[in-house]
Amino acid sequence: MALNIDGYTFSLDSQISRRPVRYRNRYGIEMAADLYMAISLDRSLRYPGIVVGPPHSGVKEQGPGVYAQELAKRGFVTLAFDPSYNGESGGAPRRLTSPEIFAEDFSAAVDHLGSLPFVDRDRIGSIGLCGSGGFALNAAQVDTRIKAVATAAMYDISGVKRDGWKNQGTDEQRRALLKSIAAQRWKDVDEGAPALEPTFPSEFDIEELDPVTAEFFEYYVTARGRHPRSVGAFTITSEAAHVNFGAVRHLEDIAPRPILLITGEHAHSRYFSEDVYSRAPGPKELVVVAGARHIDLYDRTDMIPFDKLEEFFLAAF
Incomplete structure (x- = not known):
């Protein structure tokens, strides 16, 4: 897919x-988004709306647009957006990642969608892909205008430690991480600009990578999902904000609004969805897509359960 x-x-x-x-x-940051709707849509009527956020380091031209388009074909008015500081959205410094602001970006998307005369403000939901899954849940915890929230291949970025992609870090490791970030802040002060994590490479040798990195590179580095504004590098000091944030700390505040968690049978991130499912009071549903890996839920329209998403949102509204 070039x-x-x-x-x-x-x-x-x-x-x-x-x-x-x-x-x-x-926060006054200009957001860039794409609005999708059926060409035949009668604008004298009002329709349900859905906002879609991208994977952490993704942009609206990738997976979010895939979801927004497919759901627009099913009668929803949809909005796929770039997070603040990333893609075509505003904010400086560039490539900053902030869990609070990324959650706010969902509410801002709801603001815009609900300002359209052909969107029913009482029927707006959200979808978060990968890292946006945690931000979408966090937004729904405080923004009751979001009537239903779905995640696909969810990641809770605040739960990821540097010892691996799973939340296995000890308190000692957490303190060491904070110490290293503090040291990086001094380096940024001395350099006059924030240092970035490595960007995605132009090519890679799959034999030299761990399975999780190899899977991400299969999407972001190859023609399948590569995009010039999706480069993978965030400011190093951004990580401190995620350490103490706790994006899914108050899941009970979403109830009685429903949650749909979609994950893949072979997704390395599967445990994030299962953890939220076990802790959320409900109503809730966990869908495990047979044969799917994590990245397959970004763009594989033959595997993403759009019928289930349509059913879920219509029932919630």
Whole structure:
């Protein structure tokens, strides 16, 4: 799947209208998003809406657009957005990652969608892909306008430690991480600019990588999902904000609004969805897609359960 001439990793369906929109979040940052709807949509009526956030380091031209388009074909008005400081959205320094602001970005997307005269403000839901899954849940914990929240291949970024992709860090490791970030802040002060983590490489040798990194590179580095604004490098000092944030600390505040957690049978991230499912009071549903890996839930329209998503949101509204 090579990057199309329009800059997207997927083709626009002939039945669907897509137009760029701009609006601001409550921090005053200009957000860049794409609005999707059926060309045949009668704008004299009001329709349910869904906002879609990208994987951590992803952009709207990748997976979020895939979801937004497919759900627009099913009668929803959808909005796929770039997080603050990333993609075409505003904010400086670039490539900053903030769990609080990324959660706010979902609420800002709801603001914009609900401002459209053909969207029913009482029927707006959200979908978070990968890292946005944790941010979408966090936003729903405090923003009761989000009537239902779904995640796909969810990651809780605040639960990821440097000893691996699982939340296995000890308190000693956590303190060591904070100490290293503090040292990096002094380096940033002396350099006059924040240092970035490594960007995605232009090519890679799969034999030299661990399975999780190899899977991510299969999407972000190859023609399947590569995009010039999705480079993988965040400011190193951003990590401190995630350490103490706890994106899914108050899941009980989402109830009685429903949660749908979609994960893959072979997804390395599967335990994140299972953990949220075990702790959320409900209503809730866990869908495990047979044969699917983590990245397959980014763009594999033959594997992503869009029928279930449609059913879930319509029932919630």
